[in-house]
Amino acid sequence: MPPAPPASDRWIVLKFGGTSVSRRHRWDTIGRLAQRRAGENDARVLVVVSALSGVTNELTAIADGAADSDVRLLQLEQRHREFAVELGLDPEQVLGERLAALRALGVDPRAGGRDLAWQAELLAQGELLSSSLGAAYLRAAGLDFGWMDARQWLQASLLPNQSPWAQRLSVSCSTSPSEGWSAAFRQQPARMLLTQGFIARHEDGGTAVLGRGGSDTSAAYFGALLGARRVEIWTDVPGMFSANPREVPDARLLTRLDYYEAQEIATTGAKVLHPRSIKPCRDASVPMAILDTERPELPGTSIDGGAATVPGVKAISRRNGIVLVSMEGIGMWQQVGFLADVFARFKKHGLSVDLIGSAETNVTVSLDPSENLVNTDVLAALSADLSEICRVKVIVPCAAITLVGRGMRSLLHKLSDVWATFGRERVHMISQSSNDLNLTFVIDEADADGLLPVLHAALIDSGAMPVEETSVFGPRWREIAHGIRKRDTPWWQGERQRLLAMAAAGTPRYAYHLPTVRARARALKQLSSIDQHYYAIKANSHPAILKLLVQEDFGLECVSLGELQRVFEVIPELSPRRVLFTPSFAPRAEYEHAYGLGVTVTLDNIESLQRWPEVFRGRDLWLRVDLGRGDGHHEKVRTGGKESKFGLPVARVEAFVARARQLGTRVIGLHAHLGSGVETPQHWKQICDELGGIANRIGSVEIIDIGGGLPIPYTADDEPFDLDAWGAGLAEIKAAYPGYRIAIEPGRYLVAEAGALLLSVTQVVEKDGVHRVGLDGGMNALIRPALYDAWHDIVNLSRIDEAAEGVFDIVGPICESSDVFGKRRRLTVATTEADVVLVADAGAYGFTMANAYNLRALPKEEVLDV
């Protein structure tokens, strides 16, 4: 390797694409960025630009012989003249010669035969024009910018087996500088230089072009030839993401990748960087960065050889338009040369094979979408050819879903949710790359819709995508695009003294902050799309909370006789019409009792109607259906789908209604609750839509109950639920089914954040390097962490102002190894016996799930109002 040039002579290459060069203010940014880079340790700067946006497409149409080429050329000329004026330049002075050259190409005798050299020259005009405009503008602004013709410096190298077309219009360039190249390059007087992407010198001295994505590749070639400090690709997105942000708003910015991962991501999906551009930089060990011209303050994506090799899935992508060719080889298999015969036929038709799967009698390959594939005759011709040696089936259209990351093989055990997701689709083919960097599933294109957000979430939940690695994963797309909505400061921070006083009277103790419950209730009530509100009292049945919510005009949803009794004990005057009874596998007597009380009964199976006709005869009821899927923060709280015990399958609704009619039973409500802690607002919109359709078929339904399940932000990373978006989505559906009232029955949303669990430290112990803080209550007082791996923030309330620099596992006193509130949590190192620890967001499913295991007493409960 040649010695690195002195720092003062090290280059930074900046590349700007079409949208970055088409507006005046963008050129101001280019000037500013170039100057800033030139100030970094006396660097020199080379700026590589694309043509104005859309121009290359126009030139391609003309090169392809479009009938209205004259008009298009005139328009192109006009467009550049106008832009010169926008830049405050004299069009004739800056562009006169170039536009004359463009016009001359239009009437060039070679145009008739669409001569390849002529096409290349024509295509090159876009970059020549944009770079001339930019250089003139930057110089006029007083910057020390020189302009150079890239064809003087980039030399196309002809590869064997390349078609004449590719040798002219899709060339690669040499990255080893010829004798004197570097010295000559350095001689150029200006500190900053501007040149064209996409174009190079052909061996015959004429013009060649690099093909699509050529500007990125040009920048990379220059970076490699110059041994640059860095190649920066400035574009209109913040970098590479863990998924396409348009499809997956939770996709994470990938802040640092190694060349190989970046290559794989660029090849399998991300459009931000042309895959060809990585190798030249990789071979020359030149770091790359992808940065956002509009948001230069963001970190972007850095790609270099020293990137820490964090194992795990970094990105997931989807490619549409994949064609699968399945070949049954029958007797041919195992014959020497069979595959060679097969692939020769693909070659003959100019089709490039991407994935390959093979079995004893079958070889299946996928073809990348390419121009000649759009023409279906190619496939017919290929099939005809292949059928001489095997039976052929073409499967279209397919989508390839690819997981990219390091060490895919060692991740398989974490991918069970991913496999489960695919379990619902027909997977035609699974392929694992031999470099262990990708795993691809090919499915029908129609099945791929909506799959990416689900897969992305499953990868994070399972730990297969290690988003906590901040050296690799940056902010979410939606944070970047819309800013993140932070959780409110929790109420208990302002109530520390009162809470400590309560704790002094004995722990474990739950404290409920009624103003928080009230605020949540009112937020829900102000949404116009909901007509009736119920509170699922299983979340927290403290009398003060029941009274408060009834005052706020909520009805109450109960699931047992015990809960019904609680409700009428606490609020004897409550009208039974405001009470729902939605039990699961309850005994007959509970239904009889509920009807006796006059509350609304919900049923979710036919068997009960058949076995206990007397209970339901002549009565009204709500029917709970299972829409075939569940959702929620943990598999144990998903209440839909075959594995779940809840709900009548939609296919049996008709039979249920028929049976009910025989009994004179009226189905007046339709209900679905598919899970708890669901994060996507569309979940309820979809439920509402499906229930609306079913209600229309039943006829007697008056009300649609879309369940509870609204999430709360348990971690600092979680965003508060977007109630407005939720309500707006429901309003859309409601408009489609104006005849029904819409009901909800949340539990968690109303009470979780209002509750804190106070505990006292019993012991602080170190064992084998693990420090543990023990508390006087554990899974007996709050079972959610043990049961669902649920996260609750934990603070040392006694020492809340001390820096939390110690790392502890927080455990309870129960004789079970799952008695852990949280692992590797930060508390002050001074944490000691009798300190009061607060477990946050414990107002829902806290006390109501507490138990006396190990014969430990139930926690106390207390409320705080105003």
Ligand code: LLP
């Ligand atoms: N409606 C029905 C029919 C339900 O089964 C439930 C909760 C709700 C409404 C209220 O769901 P929420 O809005 O609270 O998500 N123990 C688990 C939650 C179990 C939820 C059971 N059913 C946890 O701590 O996460």
